[in-house]
Structures are given as C-alpha cells and as structure tokens.
Amino acid sequence: MPVLPPSSPSSASPPAGSPRAGVVAALRAAGCVFAEEEAELILTGARTPRELAALVERRVAGFPLEQVLGWAGFHGLRIALEPGVFVPRRRTEFLVDQALARSPEASVVVDLCCGSGAVGVALAVALGPVELHASDIDPAAVRCARRNVVPRGGTVHEGDLFDALPGSLRGRVDILAANVPYVPTGEVGLLPSEARDHEPLVALDGGADGLDVLRRVTAEAPDWLAPGGCLLVETSEHQAPQALATFTRADLSAHLAVSEDLSANVVTGTKS
Incomplete structure (x- = not known):
C-alpha cells in the first residue's frame, strides 16, 4: 500500500x-x-x-501501515511489528512455500536475517513442532522477533549471520531461510519512502551489486546444513543467474523458483 x-x-x-x-x-x-x-x-x-x-x-x-498498526499479516498469521523493523513482504510468503515443498519433514529451522521473525514463525506453524532459531544483527529486530518467535518455542540470537548461532547447529539444519538484503547500494535511494525512511538500512542494502550478504551466507551454509538440508534466499529477477552460480560454487544443488503473481524469485540450494 x-x-x-x-x-x-x-x-x-x-x-x-x-x-x-x-x-x-x-x-x-x-x-x-x-x-x-x-x-x-x-x-x-x-x-x-x-x-x-x-x-x-x-x-x-x-510510516508503513504495519508499523503504525503494530502488526503485519504474513502467511495467514499476524506478526507483531515495531517501529524501525523491516516489514515482511507478501512476496516472501513464496519463500516459505518453497521451503515447505522442499523439506516438509524438517525438524530444525533457522531464520537468518530474521527481522520480525515472520519467516521462521510461518515455517514453524506449518511444520508443527520444530527446533526453531532466528537471528539478526539489528537489536531492534531481535527484540521484535522475540515477541513472535519465543511464543512458538523458538530462540532468537543477536549477531552477524552465522556468528550469532550456537555451534551445536552445525550440520543439523534442515531449512536455512535467509531473507538477506539484496538492494544494490546505488538503488536504495530509489526505494519508496516508507522503506527508505522507516526501515533499517542493514535490512535493505546488499552492497554494490546487491549480492554481498548472499555470497557470505552461501559460502558458510554447507557447514550448517544437514545432509539434504536446503538454503533458501530471495533475490531479484536480474540477480538470479548470479545467485544460482554462487550456490553452485558452494557445492549446493541450485534451483530457481519464480512466482509471477507475487513478483518473487527464490533460489534454493540443497546439500548432497
């Protein structure tokens, strides 16, 4: 809106x-x-x-309507939202659906760059009892995510990507959902004012080509995934070929799924 x-x-x-x-x-x-x-x-x-x-x-x-109301609708759920926290987009529901289709029996779920924790909560609700972890580098996002994730039995960690996660998760993660920032630095100023002025830059700016954080996540993901586990990221249409190549270089079996209705592009990488 x-x-x-x-x-x-x-x-x-x-x-x-x-x-x-x-x-x-x-x-x-x-x-x-x-x-x-x-x-x-x-x-x-x-x-x-x-x-x-x-x-x-x-x-x-x-201010974004969701921040004004204090909640956002996402995947049929009402997600608590606070000022200054990234607003979950409807197109990201496609990432959730892709994760559920790829790993319907998942028992360990990680929501990296979690923002409000919407993705992790949606996965946990759909999958049933799971071990759920979420993390973000932004303290405001972590506080907000705890309101959503903890009531679902999950844990929220504060820190930079995998540095925030407990080492006990290495090699055990079935679904690693990473809704990383992917707007190129030079295009952040072109975003609608709602995002540009009221959402954290760290949740939007993906570096010169928009793929800096994606590359960091992909490089480390295989160490954290269980055999058959999958990493899922959202990207733009023109970034998708580079994202697929990045996944392949990390020895992940890469697949691109596209939703025309939601204007969503999700790259999934599966560990052998």
Missing part, C-alpha cells in the same frame, strides 16, 4: 464528521492509495480517540 508525502502537516488532523470519514479523508489527502481499507484497520486498532489521532498522524507522516 504505497504512500506519498503529506501535502501539509495539517492533513494529519481528521476533518469534522464521522470518525471513519475523517480518517479516510486524512489518509487520502496524504496520498494513501488504499485509504478506505487502511482506515478500517486503523479504526479497529485504536482504543481511544487520542490513540486514533496518533495512529492517523503517524500514517500521514509516511
């Missing part, structure tokens, strides 16, 4: 009339394309008129 900058600070104050009409008008004036749908969600989430005004003000200021 894209948002344009507000035309003026005063647009944050709903005009006179019914609460719904006022909220819709304020959101529409701010450029919210789905003003009616967003208004319903904000009205449902607000417990008092003062809270309603605050939520509308934050949305009009350009």
